[in-house]
Amino acid sequence: MDISSKQVLDKMEELVSKAKQSNSEAKVQGYIIAIQALCEVMVDEKIENNRTPKPIAFTQPVISTVANAEPVKMEEANGNSLFDF
DSSP states (O other): OOOOHHHHHHHHHHHHHHHOOOOHHHHHHHHHHHHHHHHHHHHHHHHHOOOOOOOOOOOOOOOOOOGOOOOOOOOOOOOTTTOOO
């Protein structure tokens, strides 16, 4: 659902009006936080719309030959498992 900038600005005006009419500092603070959130949404949307798509680089998968390699022999090891100490 797309919301136009005008709709967001209209909602901000409504919240500013309610903040001006409010007698409680706590309510004013709540309206200010709501207005701030709407501003952030509009700024984030503008930034997102102005970004140019970056090309995605696809690479060939690397096939490992480690599975065919000989395991490393260590004098301290008790066996072939990683869990043998």
